[in-house]
Amino acid sequence: MIEIQNRGDCSGCAACAAACPRQAIEMNADQEGFLYPVINSAKCIDCGICDNMCQAKNMIKRKREPLAYACWNKNDSVRMCSSSGGVFYVLAEFIIAHGGVVFGAAFDEELMVRHVAVDSMDQVYRLQGSKYVQSIIGRTYIEAKKLLDEGRYVLFTGTPCQIDGLLHYLCHDYELLYTQDIICHGVPSPIVWKRYLNYQEQQYKKPLVREPLPSFRRKEEGWKRYSISLSFDKDIEYRKYHKEDCYMQAFLKNLSLRPSCYECHSKTKIRNSDITLADFWGIEHMLPEMFDNKGTSLVLTNSEKGKHLFELLKSRLHWREVDFEEAVSHNTPAFQSVARPKKREAFYDRLGTMPFDRLVKRAILPPIYKRIYWKIRHVVGLILRKGKMIKS
Ligand SMILES: Cc1cc2nc3c(=O)[nH]c(=O)nc-3n(C[C@H](O)[C@H](O)[C@H](O)COP(=O)(O)OP(=O)(O)OC[C@H]3O[C@@H](n4cnc5c(N)ncnc54)[C@H](O)[C@@H]3O)c2cc1C
Incomplete structure (x- = not known):
């Protein structure tokens, strides 16, 4: 048990x-x-x-050297609605064209994130875009197995631990199953997301609406300067540069992540999925011709199946093969868990007891004595420099 x-x-x-x-x-x-x-x-x-x-007790490891590619979808409008280069969309297109079903993370009626299955292209938009919240798997492993047993193609997408979970559950490989994971920073709790949405509704004194859906990766100001956006009643929109939004600060400073994300078992260079997708951070230095600030994906093909699928889909992508080690060197979450911040427990203990923005500020700002010390050092430095200028 x-x-x-x-x-x-x-x-x-x-x-x-x-x-x-x-x-x-x-x-x-x-x-x-x-x-x-x-x-x-x-x-x-x-x-x-x-x-x-249990993947914590039973590891399954396939030993293959991945191939790495810098890619983007040739269709610009798909790319702009995707977090990086829109490669997921091409995988989904292939599976659906073959009568298959695609599983991935979508917003539900309450704007919570859960795994769903889609089998038509007009539903794929629901899975597009990174949602920085742990997605609830529900009964999707069971549904995927049933479809595979019926002889349907299945593309199952998710975090590396969700793909490991599926593979443990299925026990053996299915020819018609394709798995795609992501390089994963970690996942925040659904309660943190809910508290943030409540906080925003209080700020705007208006209910959030589902159309347009929230986005964590708006690219109007560029892929690197991405923003988070929410929509309220009466066409009111909240949009903020990710480094200035309190939810994204809590996520990127690792405060809101699941305990297992600080000691992730699935974070290895050699993955169990067929294909891994990620943002190709550092591409502007590594291969400047593959950087136009609209989003470049890093694609890792981890299995023969993944390699074959990528070969079939290459023509729909703008792509270049790159060195695997160099490519992942710009993306440490590919193989290393993030550090657990000292104030994580205090953050969760106080969740719901104060406004969300104050809670985050309190957790990410350095302690008051450090801030006073830095201020004094700054002022003393200014005085000394001024004194030197007067003397000379
Ligand atoms: C929680 C999280 C953390 C990430 N951390 C990193 C990182 O540290 N470094 C990095 O390079 N890339 C990271 N990514 C991946 C990156 O943001 C893109 O998702 C990836 O590059 C695919 O982009 P795309 O343009 O091809 O497709 P998109 O259309 O942007 O992505 C759609 C895919 O993302 C999946 N997805 C979306 N939200 C979730 C979720 N909550 N749980 C599971 N699957 C989800 C969908 O099921 C679908 O497969 C992260 C993504 C998520 C969701």
């Missing part, structure tokens, strides 16, 4: 819940809002299947 002693060991992939033959495992939110398995001991028959599903 699965037992979580260290919260950092559980990525919340939910493979254990999906595989339990007695439906004895529920994924319940803890006080931070992250889902963990909870066993109903009245239903549990102690078969041990859940333990076998």
Whole structure:
């Protein structure tokens, strides 16, 4: 029977819940809002299947050297609606054209993020764009298996731990299954996202609306200077440069991440997915002709299947092959977990007790004594420099 002693060991992939033959495992939110398995001991028959599903205990590793590419989608409007170069869209197009189903993260009615399945191109927009919130897997592993057993193509996309979860659940490879993960910084809790949305509604004194959907990666001012946007009633829009928005600050300063993100088991250079997608940070230095600030994807093909799929789709992309080691050297989250900030626990303890922007500011600003010391040093420096100028 699965037992979580260290919260950092559980990525919340939910493979254990999906595989339990007695439906004895529920994924319940803890006080931070992250889902963990909870066993109903009245239903549990102690078969041990859940333990076998757990990626923290059972690693599956395929040993292949990935090939790396800098790419973007030749269709500019698709690219502008995508976080990096719009490569996900091309993968989805291929699967749907073959009568398959694509799984990925979408906003639900309450603007929470959960995994859904789509089988027509007019629904793919729901999965496009990075959503910086942990997506709820729900029953999607079970649905994917059913479709594969029926002989349909499936593209399952998600974080590396979600792909590992699916592969554990399926137990064996399916010819018609393609998996695509991302280089993942880490995932914030759905409760943090909810509190942020409530805070924004209070600021604007208006309800949020679903059309247009929130975006974490607006590129009007360029891929590197991306913004977050939300839409309120009466066509009012909030849009802010990512470094100035309090939700994005909490995410990028690692305050709001799941405990397992600080000790991620799935973060390795050699992935279990067929294809890995990421932002190609550093491309302007590495290959300037592949940088136009509209978004360049880093594509890693990790398996023969991934390589074959990429070969089939190359003609729809503008691409260059690059050196794998050099490409990932600009993207440390590819192979290294982020550091756990000292103030993370205080951030979660105080969540909901003060306005969201103040909470984040408090957690990311250095302590008051340091700020006073720096201020004094700055003023003394100014006085000394002025004194020198007067003397000379
Ligand atoms: C939480 C998170 C952290 C990331 N961290 C990094 C990073 O540190 N470095 C980096 O280079 N790239 C990171 N990325 C990946 C990057 O932002 C792009 O998603 C990736 O380059 C694909 O871009 P695209 O233009 O091809 O497709 P897009 O259309 O932008 O991406 C769509 C794909 O992203 C998936 N997706 C979106 N939100 C989620 C979610 N919450 N959970 C699981 N899957 C999701 C969809 O299912 C779909 O497969 C991260 C993405 C997410 C969601």
